[in-house]
Amino acid sequence: MKKFRQTLFTSLMQPTALGRRCLDAATALGTAAAFLACEGGGSTKQPGARPPSEPAPPRQETPSPAEKLPEARRIGNLEVVATFHDQMPTGVTVSRENRVFVSFPRWGDPVRYTVAEVKDGKAVAYPSEDMNRGDVGRSQDAFVSVQSVVVDPNDRLWVLDTGSIEFGPVVPGGAKLVGIDLATNRVVQTISFPPDIALPTTYLNDVRFDLTRGAAGMAFITDSSSRGPNGIIVVDLASGRSSRRLNDHPSTKPEEQFAPFVEGSLVMQREPGKPPQPLHLGSDGIAIGAHGKRLFYCPLSSRKLYSVSLDALADERVSAVEVYASVVDHGEKGASDGLEADAQGAVYATSYEQNAVVRRQPDGSFETLIHDPRLLWPDTLSLADDGYLYVIANQLHRQPRFHGGKDLRERPFVLFRVQVGASPVRLRR
Numbered sequence: 001m002k003k004f005r006q007t008l009f010t011s012l013m014q015p016t017a018l019g020r021r022c023l024d025a026a027t028a029l030g031t032a033a034a035f036l037a038c039e040g041g042g043s044t045k046q047p048g049a050r051p052p053s054e055p056a057p058p059r060q061e062t063p064s065p066a067e068k069l070p071e072a073r074r075i076g077n078l079e080v081v082a083t084f085h086d087q088m089p090t091g092v093t094v095s096r097e098n099r100v101f102v103s104f105p106r107w108g109d110p111v112r113y114t115v116a117e118v119k120d121g122k123a124v125a126y127p128s129e130d131m132n133r134g135d136v137g138r139s140q141d142a143f144v145s146v147q148s149v150v151v152d153p154n155d156r157l158w159v160l161d162t163g164s165i166e167f168g169p170v171v172p173g174g175a176k177l178v179g180i181d182l183a184t185n186r187v188v189q190t191i192s193f194p195p196d197i198a199l200p201t202t203y204l205n206d207v208r209f210d211l212t213r214g215a216a217g218m219a220f221i222t223d224s225s226s227r228g229p230n231g232i233i234v235v236d237l238a239s240g241r242s243s244r245r246l247n248d249h250p251s252t253k254p255e256e257q258f259a260p261f262v263e264g265s266l267v268m269q270r271e272p273g274k275p276p277q278p279l280h281l282g283s284d285g286i287a288i289g290a291h292g293k294r295l296f297y298c299p300l301s302s303r304k305l306y307s308v309s310l311d312a313l314a315d316e317r318v319s320a321v322e323v324y325a326s327v328v329d330h331g332e333k334g335a336s337d338g339l340e341a342d343a344q345g346a347v348y349a350t351s352y353e354q355n356a357v358v359r360r361q362p363d364g365s366f367e368t369l370i371h372d373p374r375l376l377w378p379d380t381l382s383l384a385d386d387g388y389l390y391v392i393a394n395q396l397h398r399q400p401r402f403h404g405g406k407d408l409r410e411r412p413f414v415l416f417r418v419q420v421g422a423s424p425v426r427l428r429r
Contacts, residue, residue, distance in 0.1 A: 075370060077419075079416060084414075089413055090148070091103035092391075097155075097182075103116075103147060103159075105162065131143055139171045144165065145162050148160040155182055170202055178191075179191075197244055203226070205223065206338070211428040212427050213314050220295055220310075221234075221235065223244075223282065231249065233245075252299060253282050255304075260353055268402065270404045278301075279301055281300040283298070284300035287340050290425055292427045296339055300337055305332075305347070305349065308328075337380070340381035340382065341383075341425050352377050356375065357378055357391060359420070375416065376398070383423075383424040387421050387422055389418050389419075
């Protein structure tokens with residue numbers, strides 16, 4: 001034992017490789033192992049021990065409970081405008097007087113009103129409870145299932161009624177565009193769509209207005225059908241006449257192998273007793289560019305942004321081939337539901353895979369305005385005159401039809417807004 005102590009001490013004191021190995025061994029393996037290592041000149045190897053030339057492994061530490069770990073950063077400052085604890089919203093629009101209107105389509109949940117005005121943070125049936133009863137026997141003069149509400153440049157509210165309950169066939173007379181005078185809160189115009197425009201498979205999704213065209217302006221509506229042709233429906237507000245344009249054009253169709261991931265999971269239709277089906281929805285988001293020259297649109301099941309000449313689209317004398325030739329593919333922007341545009345030339349898009357809202361500048365560059373984990377499936381966008389961009393977060397991807405009949409949505413649904421320092425596109429005479 002005395003010889004061991006002397007050997008170990010002498011080795012530790014020597015500024016040699018052997019001395020350093022003995023010091024390492026004494027620290028890491030204990031005295032007895034150090035003696036064996038020193039006596040063997042470092043040639044004796046303990047089971048599992050690292051070679052002398054191998055660097056020490058990094059020290060592993062368990063973080064303390066109070067230690068903040070890296071995580072995805074939030075971008076932007078979302079403000080809560082209203083919360084909805086029962087019905088699931090889709091559409092939102094804001095008037096010049098900052099009156100806020102929201103739509104609640106009949107997709108399977110109990111819906112007491114399909115159009116509402118938000119007053120003091122609460123949804124109130126608009127323009128009346130009677131118009132919101134969902135009586136299919138009164139489909140021509142009452143709301144069936146409203147997907148979108150939009151205030152036009154003359155500050156009238158337009159209600160886009162799909163006429164379709166739970167994505168079923170369009171109810172006869174139910175597919176319509178209803179204009180309401182916000183000064184009197186009365187219906188002033190109803191434009192019904194005939195069966196060759198609102199097909200049995202049609203799903204009227206969103207609408208925008210250009211009041212500089214025709215005698216009283218024109219409306220442009222996306223058909224996002226999952227079972228039939230997609231396209232843009234063009235409406236002359238003076239005559240009520242409508243036509244289908246870009247009918248089933250590739251730019252309006254869902255991408256065949258589109259696979260969206262939200263909250264880390266692939267979104268597919270998973271209904272009880274049926275094989276999973278891909279999410280295939282066509283032309284959905286829509287926005288008119290700053291100068292009224294281009295109509296921007298995108299299929300929901302795509303990451304592409306497209307635009308078409310409004311001059312070509314609005315003129316019935318322009319052939320379908322000429323309209324097709326005016327379509328521009330602007331490249332990828334992320335998977336989007338709603339679109340919006342501002343008078344400064346930017347286009348806004350929700351990014352439902354990223355819980356985000358992005359802005360595309362006129363030069364084609366992008367900036368992220370909002371990235372927030374609370375923005376669960378950002379749906380419709382609406383830019384108000386005071387520069388606030390409103391956005392609905394409705395957890396669409398958590399619905400029972402995507403999870404084998406199990407409802408994963410958590411109340412409340414939320415209407416947010418964010419200041420973007422821009423003004424809306426108002427095309428009027």
